[in-house]
Amino acid sequence: MLAPKRMSRLLIAASRDRMAPVVAELYRHHLFHIEEFVEAGAEGYEGFKIGTPLSGASEASVDLVKIRAIENATSIHGDDIDSAKTSTRTELRSRIERELPVLEQEVEDLTIRRSKLDARLKENEQKIAEIAPFLTLPVDLDLYRGYSGFVVFAGYVAHEVALSVPCEMLYSPGKDKSFIVIVAPVGQRSEVERALQEAAFQSVPVPEENGSPQVRIDYYAAEISTMKTEIAEIHQKLETVRTKHSGFLVASEEFLRAEVEQTEAPLRFATTKQTFVAEGWVPTESVDAVTDALVKATGGKIYVTVLPIDFEHDNVPVEYNNPSFAKPTQVLIDVFSRPRYSEIDPTLMVSIVFPIFFGLILGDVGYGLILLAMAFGLRRFFKGEEGRQLLDVLRNASISSIIFGLLYSEFLGFPIPGLKPIMFSRHLMAEAAEEGGAVAGHGPMIPELMVLSIWIGILHITLGRILGIINHARQDHGDHRTKAVMANFGWLAVMWGILIAIWSIAVIPLMPNLTGLPSVVSLVNVGGVIGAVLVIVGVLFIARDSMLEVVELPSIISHVLSYARIVAVGLSSVAIAMVVNFIAIGMFIEPQLENFTIFSIFIILAGLVIFLMGHALNVALGILGGGLHSIRLHYVEFFTKFYKGGGVKYIPFGMKRRFTED
Amino acid sequence: MAAELVAAVDVGMTVEQIKASQMGMKALGAGIAVGLTGIGTGIAEMGIGSAAVGAVAENKDMFGLALLFTVIPETIVIFGLVVGLLLLFL
Numbered sequence: 001m002l003a004p005k006r007m008s009r010l011l012i013a014a015s016r017d018r019m020a021p022v023v024a025e026l027y028r029h030h031l032f033h034i035e036e037f038v039e040a041g042a043e044g045y046e047g048f049k050i051g052t053p054l055s056g057a058s059e060a061s062v063d064l065v066k067i068r069a070i071e072n073a074t075s076i077h078g079d080d081i082d083s084a085k086t087s088t089r090t091e092l093r094s095r096i097e098r099e100l101p102v103l104e105q106e107v108e109d110l111t112i113r114r115s116k117l118d119a120r121l122k123e124n125e126q127k128i129a130e131i132a133p134f135l136t137l138p139v140d141l142d143l144y145r146g147y148s149g150f151v152v153f154a155g156y157v158a159h160e161v162a163l164s165v166p167c168e169m170l171y172s173p174g175k176d177k178s179f180i181v182i183v184a185p186v187g188q189r190s191e192v193e194r195a196l197q198e199a200a201f202q203s204v205p206v207p208e209e210n211g212s213p214q215v216r217i218d219y220y221a222a223e224i225s226t227m228k229t230e231i232a233e234i235h236q237k238l239e240t241v242r243t244k245h246s247g248f249l250v251a252s253e254e255f256l257r258a259e260v261e262q263t264e265a266p267l268r269f270a271t272t273k274q275t276f277v278a279e280g281w282v283p284t285e286s287v288d289a290v291t292d293a294l295v296k297a298t299g300g301k302i303y304v305t306v307l308p309i310d311f312e313h314d315n316v317p318v319e320y321n322n323p324s325f326a327k328p329t330q331v332l333i334d335v336f337s338r339p340r341y342s343e344i345d346p347t348l349m350v351s352i353v354f355p356i357f358f359g360l361i362l363g364d365v366g367y368g369l370i371l372l373a374m375a376f377g378l379r380r381f382f383k384g385e386e387g388r389q390l391l392d393v394l395r396n397a398s399i400s401s402i403i404f405g406l407l408y409s410e411f412l413g414f415p416i417p418g419l420k421p422i423m424f425s426r427h428l429m430a431e432a433a434e435e436g437g438a439v440a441g442h443g444p445m446i447p448e449l450m451v452l453s454i455w456i457g458i459l460h461i462t463l464g465r466i467l468g469i470i471n472h473a474r475q476d477h478g479d480h481r482t483k484a485v486m487a488n489f490g491w492l493a494v495m496w497g498i499l500i501a502i503w504s505i506a507v508i509p510l511m512p513n514l515t516g517l518p519s520v521v522s523l524v525n526v527g528g529v530i531g532a533v534l535v536i537v538g539v540l541f542i543a544r545d546s547m548l549e550v551v552e553l554p555s556i557i558s559h560v561l562s563y564a565r566i567v568a569v570g571l572s573s574v575a576i577a578m579v580v581n582f583i584a585i586g587m588f589i590e591p592q593l594e595n596f597t598i599f600s601i602f603i604i605l606a607g608l609v610i611f612l613m614g615h616a617l618n619v620a621l622g623i624l625g626g627g628l629h630s631i632r633l634h635y636v637e638f639f640t641k642f643y644k645g646g647g648v649k650y651i652p653f654g655m656k657r658r659f660t661e662d
Numbered sequence: 663m664a665a666e667l668v669a670a671v672d673v674g675m676t677v678e679q680i681k682a683s684q685m686g687m688k689a690l691g692a693g694i695a696v697g698l699t700g701i702g703t704g705i706a707e708m709g710i711g712s713a714a715v716g717a718v719a720e721n722k723d724m725f726g727l728a729l730l731f732t733v734i735p736e737t738i739v740i741f742g743l744v745v746g747l748l749l750l751f752l
Contacts, residue, residue, distance in 0.1 A: 446747050447751065450744070561738075562736075562746060567747070632736070636733060
């Protein structure tokens, strides 16, 4: 919690003939994050060389490429298929040998035929497009060419052309441009050209066809439709391959990928003629298990040791270490950046605060229930891990939205009958609040809500700064460390100084009232003096760390005020919901119910459609508004106080097997 | 009150009319505050946003930072909203 998993740097050395069992064992454990060996300038590794792949690497790669090609052609994705560990290694190996060549041939033939048909289809469509302009003219296509004494002009013109020279002209007026064909003696060519140029002539090539244009077009259209049926047949066949073999294909892909990764692992090791050395990272808690397993696999002929970590140079891979309810939130942190090893991991805090912000913004029982249903309903379409995690985040957020909906007493923008808003009312119309039995005559309690959100901002930012102090105390050294810690303290002092000064001048609901303190000079009382001192001390601390930071001082106010978006965005969603309800029910449905006629049914239906569409839109906006603004408050206002990120992701050597057994 | 009465006599309006028109002015002010700051935010985010999309297209790891930069001007419109809400409800 609050810190990534502890890692240990492991060094493994053994003779080269033990490489295969060691690699297999590491792969099986799926714990060892390989630190890649780079030949140039590796300290202490003089004379070592990058290893060579184990036997069978190229065969496995070739088969893997084939399988991926088939999967591509039949659009099979492992992520879309439910995991089922059906096949054992030996079974798969023999099946790959036996079935893969046949399957590959079949799919290849189909795809080649398909692309040929596609090309011919395009050709035919092109031909139809070429003939189409001549369709309106009652002349066979072979009559347009093959003259030695005449020239033929065919093309589009902007307006009709009047020619003084003797010629044959066919003209078919169109909407924007008209089609024209002129046959003139060769000697008159230049006059005709000039006349045509005036009419903005665009030449169209005469197609190399015989017979009537309509007949030719019909012929090509018939060709196209037969090709289309053939292509559909091929798709059908590929679909059969897909349904029949998808299980086998994903299983063999996984199996072969495991093979390839294992056989190519030595490329990341340092080797000599007789030995190899692998360095990498293992979670500290698993060091013993991995070591024991390696010793066992090699019959004790191996050297495994834990190296000390050098925080200056080592890039320790980072694996989250969070309780299970906070795990989905990791995806939000990864979007920003993975924490560094020595840094506080904010996932746990975000996993608690993010849903609260979301609920404060979209506090509505109805919308919460819709989102909850979505979070469970969309599970069928998202089979990858990240999608699932996002849905879990949505689930937590929607539960919080329901809870805050009860507190605000809101259901699709209506007040919940008989339930007073326990928290401040957000109902925009005083009458609406009265109906729900809320505070009589009270509309939205904007000042209170606003102050509440500002309080949230103050506390959130204070937490961020405290975390910043901890991070700097942990990561930095010497003089810089003191300065950085003091600067963070300075930011806190300035913020609270401003607050105390404001409290000593003005009375604000829900905030301490310091105006009663003994006065010093006219308006300024003791509180004001304390505030001013805090601000000055704070600015000095900040300036001592970095002068440039002083220009950032206004950001204290803008960041705190930025939390007002919790109210603002929330109110806008309430307003949209109320407007939708008013239009749909107040303007369409209710008046019709009062004096009902047959015609009313349609108006009531229209009202229902408006109701559904409006609320669907508001749900979409709610996810965007609630989600994006909550996460932004974290990224911009919270993280900038303490979080840097940029840690290396922990990618253990091995894989989570979904379709094959170990 | 006295000032309102004087004003009412001056322009020939009742006190209720003046109050109503003051509410209208407040609403107009709130609308202008939100609208103009919204335009300001939009203009500011335009350049950052297009650059951010470019950066993310080059390197997906930039997403977090790019989003952060893009939403920085959003504070402007939030100020507008705060002013608007204060005008209307305080």
